[in-house]
Amino acid sequence: MPLRFNHAIGGAFGRLVHLLPNRQSRYIDRNLSLCFPTRSLADRKVMARQNMVETGKNLTELGIFWHWSKPRIKQLVIEETNRHLLDEALAKQRGVIIAAPHSGAWELIGMRMTCDNPMHFLYRPNKKSHLNQLILSARERFGGKCYPITARGLSSLVRALKKGGIIGILPDQEPGDDHGVFAPFFGVPAYTMTFLSALARRTESPVVFAVMERLPGAKGYRLHYIRAEDDIAHQDTAIAGAALNRCVEQCVQIAPAQYMWNYRRFRKRPDNTEPLY
Numbered sequence: 001m002p003l004r005f006n007h008a009i010g011g012a013f014g015r016l017v018h019l020l021p022n023r024q025s026r027y028i029d030r031n032l033s034l035c036f037p038t039r040s041l042a043d044r045k046v047m048a049r050q051n052m053v054e055t056g057k058n059l060t061e062l063g064i065f066w067h068w069s070k071p072r073i074k075q076l077v078i079e080e081t082n083r084h085l086l087d088e089a090l091a092k093q094r095g096v097i098i099a100a101p102h103s104g105a106w107e108l109i110g111m112r113m114t115c116d117n118p119m120h121f122l123y124r125p126n127k128k129s130h131l132n133q134l135i136l137s138a139r140e141r142f143g144g145k146c147y148p149i150t151a152r153g154l155s156s157l158v159r160a161l162k163k164g165g166i167i168g169i170l171p172d173q174e175p176g177d178d179h180g181v182f183a184p185f186f187g188v189p190a191y192t193m194t195f196l197s198a199l200a201r202r203t204e205s206p207v208v209f210a211v212m213e214r215l216p217g218a219k220g221y222r223l224h225y226i227r228a229e230d231d232i233a234h235q236d237t238a239i240a241g242a243a244l245n246r247c248v249e250q251c252v253q254i255a256p257a258q259y260m261w262n263y264r265r266f267r268k269r270p271d272n273t274e275p276l277y
Contacts, residue, residue: 003076004218006064007057014056018049024262025052030277031261035186050257057214058105058260065111066138073142077112077212078220085225089206090117095161097200097207099171099228101248102260105212105221110144110168112212112223118143120160120167122153154195161203169196171209172248174268182270183241186249191268197240201233211251214258226250 018025028051032044039047065073089096098119100109110119121139123146126132136146145160147153161167174180175193182189200207207228212221231243252259266276 002218003061003064003220006060007214007218010057010060011053012056013060014053015049017056018052024055027264027277028052028261031263031265034188034266034276047257048261051259051261054214054258055260055262058107061105062107065105065107066134070115070142073108073111074115076108076220077223078215080223080225082225082227085208085227089208090166092206093164095164095203095205096166097161097196097205098166098168099196099207099209099244099247100168101172101209101211101251102170102263103211103251104214104255104258106170108212108221109210109223110139111142113166113168113210114142114144117166118145120144120157120165121146122149122157122169123147124149158199158203161199161205171196171244172263172265174265180268181237181241183238183245185245185265188266188276189270189273190245190265192241192245194237194241197232197234197237197244200228201235201240204233207232209247209251211254213255224251224254 025048028048029044032048036044064076086096098109098113100106110121113119121144123135123139125148126135139146147156157167171193173193174191175195179195180191180193183192184190185192196207199205209226209228211224211226213224214221226247228247229243231239232247234240234243264277269275
């Protein structure tokens, strides 16, 4: 179906869900109050409603991303801002780490970039095998490669990077135990991955952040590239984690209502602190 019709359905679904009591709405409200404490309650309520509408679009547009042809996928992205950052990173020929937070149409980033340069991704296997096959076949149909979040999968990802490939990582995903450090995210301690920073430090591969902004009126998408801070590869994990989260904050500020605020980003807490959810 056309993108306008697709987004209309997704937006309507999001509005309906927002009207009903549910955990996702509670998580959104909680996260917005934590990350934007200076905004009025009325402003946060408007943002929460917009966020649920964007979440609905994020769900329905997956059919487009996973099934449309390569020419149609490329036409969806009508503009790329700061594209020179990616070109400069590729010119170094040391591989490139694309850090794409859960903001906007993040699934489209890999699909669009793979149209030009095959990317390598990590994914968390779903318990339903038929769903895994659907996701893998969709993401790999333009030449990309997906690896499960296992020791073997991580090794394959590192090898691809060392060979000069482009890899994609979700930098705001909560890591497993003993694989993260608490670092500020909008002023709130968030358990932050150390894998990306360690990988950048070990391989000396450049890191570029990317955000796929969903444009209003179903006019398409704008792909933003953001330069990573130098400290993202710092040996001190606390310094590196703080730099990573500052970059993620920049990504979120491009379109705050399009971030995945229903994700329990602050689920894990420092010792002796009260849970936030």
